[in-house]
Amino acid sequence: MRTQGQRAATAVALACALTATTQQAAYADPETLTEVRARLERLYHDAGVATDKYNGAGEKVAARKKQVGKLNARVDATEEELTRLTSLAGAAARAQYRNGGFPAELQFALAPDPGHALDNAGRSLRAQETTRDVMTGLTAARENLRARTAEAAGELKRLEASRREMAAERRKIKRDIAAAELLESRLAEPERRRLTDLDDQEARDAQAKWVATGILKKIGTKATPAGRKAIAHATRQLGKPYVWGAEGPDSFDCSGLTSQVWLAAGVRIPRTSQEQWRRLKHVPVEKMRPGDLIVYFSGASHVALYIGDGQIIHSPRPGRSVTVAPAASMAILGVVRPDA
Structure with missing residues (x-):
């Protein structure tokens, strides 16, 4: 027969187990x-x-x-x-x-x-x-x-x-x-992977819709000599972490990356994505070519380097690194050309 203390300990253990199960279920939901x-x-x-x-x-x-x-x-x-x-x-x-x-x-x-x-x-x-x-x-x-x-x-x-x-x-x-x-750190590892999977799936879906319009048949495939230099320099930055306000050489934010890769190509452009959108020459998306910059979201808050074949190199956000991604993985505001 259980004592009162044993019954109390069992109740506490059960409560802890239920709490843990509830938390896991909440994260897994x-x-x-x-x-x-x-x-x-x-x-x-x-x-x-x-x-x-x-x-x-x-x-x-x-x-x-x-x-x-x-x-x-x-x-x-x-x-x-x-x-x-x-x-x-x-x-x-x-x-x-x-x-x-x-x-x-x-x-x-x-x-x-x-x-x-x-x-x-x-x-x-x-x-x-x-x-x-x-x-x-x-x-x-x-x-x-x-x-x-x-x-x-x-x-x-x-x-x-x-x-x-x-x-x-x-x-x-x-x-x-x-x-x-x-918030991300509190997620269990399986939930972090699922979060990444959700991001990737949404990017694939958006890209598929974009490609289905036939846009890639219209977009240019040849970069200028300066554009090739910018792409080559951007490729060498792959894997470097996003750091807020950074412009290299060991870490970048989004516009820090685009401004520096074009500087490496011999072209000085504004530092921020908003100024890049405001001051650089706008070109229609269907006239885009490798080396151009794609600006995202209504406030021009993100920018990436188009590298061809429907892909970009960009520095996404804190916790991520410079990577290759589908060009239509985010809401495209427009395209600008640094070497117009």
Whole structure:
């Protein structure tokens, strides 16, 4: 006959077993796993959008700093030229004073060679007028440059303030990524494999629908020399991990990869997927060729390198590595050409 303590221990053991079974069932439930997958996609997508905004803000700050530096250099050069011309004009005035400061008419009347005096007077007058005109122009240019510099400096301050505000968003990005990684880590190994299988199956289904349209018969198959270099460099990055904000050489985010492979091909393009979409030449999907970039999602939050035969190389998201994937595995926004 069981004692009260034995009965209590048995009850605890049974409760633990039921809890474990319930947890396993919850993770194994296809609907629950689908919900987990949807949450992961949302977290990573939001992190990707915020990442591009932050990186884009950094690019704008750097570009504006460069512009302000150039404008300041031009102001300094204008100031130096004005100082030089002012000094020359002062020297000419002092020389005229030392010579008696006679007006040109009197110099003409007293000169032994009136023709020579007239020529000298004419040249002197033209030189003075030219100097005055140049100084007037330089003064106007200096004021214009100062105004432009002040405007650019003001914009720089606004951009820097905006980027400081984005630092808080940057911390949120890291929290979102950490939350997604924690969510994945809590899945048992079989569920992780099933999660990957779900991703792969959805990609295959989307690719099959895309290919069924006959699109691959229209898309170009030959890359330009620069495009071949970009593809070759991207191929050498396969297997390197995704790291938020990274642009090589040991890890990449999506646009860090595309910008660096094209830089290796001798073509400098914007750093972020949003700027790549905004500033590079758009081409129709059916006119795409290997080496072009496919931009994904309505907010241009992801980008990949098209390598031909309906395939891309991209850096997917945290927890994944640079890999080859079907081109239509995500919602295509459009195509841009770095070497247009």
